[in-house]
Amino acid sequence: MKCPVQSGGNAEILLDYCAHSLDAQRAALLEQHMVECADCQAFHDAQSALWTTMDAWPSYPEPPDFDRKIFAQIAAETHQSRWRQWRNVIETAHMQPAMPIVGACLAVLAGLLFQTTRPAAALGEPPMHAEFRVEPSDVEQAESTLEDLEMLRRLPSVAASRNTPENSL
Amino acid sequence: MTATSLTLETAQPQLDAGVDTYIVTSGIALERDAELMLRVREGCSTSFAQLLERHRGPVIHFLYRMVQNQAVAEELAQEVFLRVYRSRGTYEPTAKFTTWLFRIATHLALNAIRDGKAEKNKESLDNEQADGAVRQVADRKLSVEQVLVNQVKVDEIRRSIQSLPDKQRSAVLMHKYQELEYSQIAKVLNCSESAVKSLLFRAYETLRSKLAHFS
Numbered sequence: 001m002k003c004p005v006q007s008g009g010n011a012e013i014l015l016d017y018c019a020h021s022l023d024a025q026r027a028a029l030l031e032q033h034m035v036e037c038a039d040c041q042a043f044h045d046a047q048s049a050l051w052t053t054m055d056a057w058p059s060y061p062e063p064p065d066f067d068r069k070i071f072a073q074i075a076a077e078t079h080q081s082r083w084r085q086w087r088n089v090i091e092t093a094h095m096q097p098a099m100p101i102v103g104a105c106l107a108v109l110a111g112l113l114f115q116t117t118r119p120a121a122a123l124g125e126p127p128m129h130a131e132f133r134v135e136p137s138d139v140e141q142a143e144s145t146l147e148d149l150e151m152l153r154r155l156p157s158v159a160a161s162r163n164t165p166e167n168s169l
Numbered sequence: 170m171t172a173t174s175l176t177l178e179t180a181q182p183q184l185d186a187g188v189d190t191y192i193v194t195s196g197i198a199l200e201r202d203a204e205l206m207l208r209v210r211e212g213c214s215t216s217f218a219q220l221l222e223r224h225r226g227p228v229i230h231f232l233y234r235m236v237q238n239q240a241v242a243e244e245l246a247q248e249v250f251l252r253v254y255r256s257r258g259t260y261e262p263t264a265k266f267t268t269w270l271f272r273i274a275t276h277l278a279l280n281a282i283r284d285g286k287a288e289k290n291k292e293s294l295d296n297e298q299a300d301g302a303v304r305q306v307a308d309r310k311l312s313v314e315q316v317l318v319n320q321v322k323v324d325e326i327r328r329s330i331q332s333l334p335d336k337q338r339s340a341v342l343m344h345k346y347q348e349l350e351y352s353q354i355a356k357v358l359n360c361s362e363s364a365v366k367s368l369l370f371r372a373y374e375t376l377r378s379k380l381a382h383f384s
Contacts, residue, residue: 012351012366015373019344049384050377054345056319057326059230063243066229067221070250071214077251 001029005039014040018047202266210257217257221250224267227347228274234342235278237327245277268353275339275357282335322383329379336360337372344369 004011016022017030034040202223208216228249233242252273311319330338336358343349343357355362 011370015344015369019348021348046377046381046384047373050373050380051345053322053380053383054326054376056322057234058323059226059346060233060239062226062229066225066243066247067218070221070247070254071218073247073251074254077255 001033003033003037003040004030005037005043014043014047018044018051200262200266203262206253206257206260206266207262209254210260217254220253220266224270225250227267228270231271231342231347232274232278234330234346235275235339236281237331241281245274245281248277249274264356265353267349268356271343271347271349271353272357275343279335279339325383326380329376332379333372333375337368337375340365340368341372341376 004013013022013026013030017027022030030040034044202220205216205220209220225246229242229246232245232249233239236242236245249270253270330341333341339358340354343354344351349357351362351365355365358365358368360368
């Protein structure tokens, strides 16, 4: 057997042996080797002593209400989970690049709703008792337009009278 | 329902062998803990209680030895199991359950040590614990002198282990007190098996020299 201490490559065999986790066949080989190898025997003695010393560190008793605390915490988390889910959705949605598009869609939707639900007055229809104010410039513009229309109406008859034979001579 | 949970319906417990595995008809042996965890995923709180029962002690003791503070160890142990519960929805039995559990525990413990959380509430090694609990297992047959000698010994072990680098300390505690395999420790510490062996070899070498006078 290759010496575990001198080779250094398989020194864990000694650790396993001291921890009683080595299989019987390899343990027997190591025991045979240790009879002749002082280094391995010394390593074994020191490691075994350390193993025994470390056993002196006891584990402390488990807290009696450990499980109860965990289940209470789980119950509290379950109670809050619905609100947390919504918060997460909002938080993650805020980070997404699609958010401006969603915002624009919501704005359009709000506009449409506003158009269909606002009162008639808002659509530009005058109220029944609305007061009209007529400026002098408006009257002049209306008279001028009427004169133009009258002139256009007379235009074909004027043209016809110019095309008579007397006129052609 | 996933393929894994489907196989559970055909699983038969290997009771007579006393082995903690379920033999599935497809030939895949599913670890008992993984099976319980899959049931937790399906909403079974009793299975979670069983998992707690099985692993509460080892996790608390490991964390206690890591942070060397009872209150912080309990707080961290609770966080470990809460994380396990919160992860139930995404749990897949790809690795041994204990490996996953100790990975969470080690991660939390090392973070607490780095944050100085354990230091803030440090128990004095020279004084009794605040809640009156005794560190030493009470043995009425021991004389006062023997109790004191034992106390000194335990304190020195604690100090020696505490002085080890984080990874060496974690490896030693998992190897010596939790009896985890090299492969499991490697997965927990996210390193190779040969690195774990090297860590352990160096850690035990340090401890042998520091605690040699007890032998």
